Amino acid sequence: MPGSLLSAKLVNTEQISSNTLQLSFELVQDERECFTFIAGQFVQLQFEIDGKIYKRSYSIANTPDDFKATRQLEVALSLVNGGVASELFKKAAPGTELNIAGPFGALTLPETFPGQLILAGTGTGIAPYRSMIPQLKALTDKGTPVTVLMGFRYREESIYSDDFAQLSNIKHRTCLSRESRLNTAEYEYAGHVQDQFDALNLNPEEDVVYLCGNPCMIDDCVTILRDRGLSPRQIKREKYVYSGH
Ligand SMILES: Cc1cc2nc3c(=O)[nH]c(=O)nc-3n(C[C@H](O)[C@H](O)[C@H](O)COP(=O)(O)OP(=O)(O)OC[C@H]3O[C@@H](n4cnc5c(N)ncnc54)[C@H](O)[C@@H]3O)c2cc1C
Structure with a gap:
């Protein structure tokens, strides 16, 4: 209800x-x-x-x-x-x-996507994508490419990486913005999630990007994605703003 x-x-x-x-x-x-x-x-x-x-x-x-x-x-x-x-x-x-x-909230998935689906989150902004794992598997079974971009400052702050690492058809990249040494075997990348869009061969006509977590990350990503030609309806977002009361 x-x-x-x-x-x-x-x-x-x-x-x-x-x-x-x-x-x-x-x-x-x-x-x-x-x-x-x-x-x-x-x-x-x-x-x-x-x-x-x-x-x-x-x-x-x-x-x-x-x-x-x-x-x-x-x-x-x-x-x-x-x-x-x-x-x-x-x-x-x-x-x-x-x-x-x-x-x-409306950060939910439809049953089909025309192009690839990219789910980007920082910190606990990964949590809603973990809840979606069965649906993500169903989407990849239907041929939708799915990439999960996770952003943390340090490796020790990362969460739910194992849940995504064991999904063979779903690509995931863990972006560590302040970690000095990267472990490439664990899909780690230096920098922020917003640095990864250029590597994903975005199709501005079809691809859909979900953004969740830090409001500044979301604003940066929206600017980049709009520059790459994605329309507002191709970008879904959930900002973790603080209520402060
Ligand atoms: C739709 C939505 C979903 C959310 N989902 C999650 C979630 O899944 N997991 C989660 O951890 N949070 C989530 N948040 C944020 C969460 O609701 C709280 O704002 C957060 O947990 C801080 O609450 P607090 O009572 O501990 O701190 P508060 O008492 O609210 O804040 C204390 C002070 O710390 C500062 N502050 C608050 N949060 C942060 C922050 N993240 N980074 C830096 N400074 C901060 C503020 O300036 C504030 O003055 C979500 C927010 C929204 C709007």
Whole structure:
């Protein structure tokens, strides 16, 4: 049910990179039965601290099928020093209760694409693409070339690389903007995701690019892609802007 407010509890916290926590939430019994989402959507976590309600949005990182099987929603939280949600979830114990609103967002996939599909994300902006993996496999089976561009500052910050590395038909490139030594065997490239578009032989008539994560990265990519001739309808984006309240 889009936009509904559900009771949930934290069931697991796992540190999946030097600056990222993966949080798993279980929805309470009756409500979880009717919660569904489309890969690429996000939820809003709502929690109370000292009588004040805070709302923070997070992309769903597991697949709809995984949610049906485990009854758990996963999100990846990039830790911000002193951030309200970051500090809360660093310490939150399993069983911590909160509300979840959603699902929201339109960074979702159609069933076919005319040309190649490029999915670019920085940091936890990779999470919605992980949720899409079964659909990405179906697209490549139908002949759509799919490339995932992941951007991190350092290798130790990278997340979900293994999930994409094991997909034989999906190309992926991990771009490390501040790492001094690259491991070429692991599809690593120096620089930012926006440096990779020239290597992808873009067809401005047909190709579609998804962008998710850091707002500055998204603005830079849009400028580059528009210069290469892609129209706005060929560029889908989800900016991780901070709500700050
Ligand atoms: C649609 C949407 C989806 C999102 N999905 C995700 C997701 O999947 N994973 C995820 O980690 N985040 C995601 N975000 C961002 C997330 O909602 C929070 O803004 C983020 O987790 C910071 O929350 P906080 O309470 O820890 O920090 P806050 O208390 O909000 O921020 C504290 C201070 O840190 C600064 N700050 C906040 N965030 C950052 C940052 N990323 N880098 C540098 N400085 C910062 C701000 O200036 C702020 O004053 C998403 C945002 C949107 C709008």
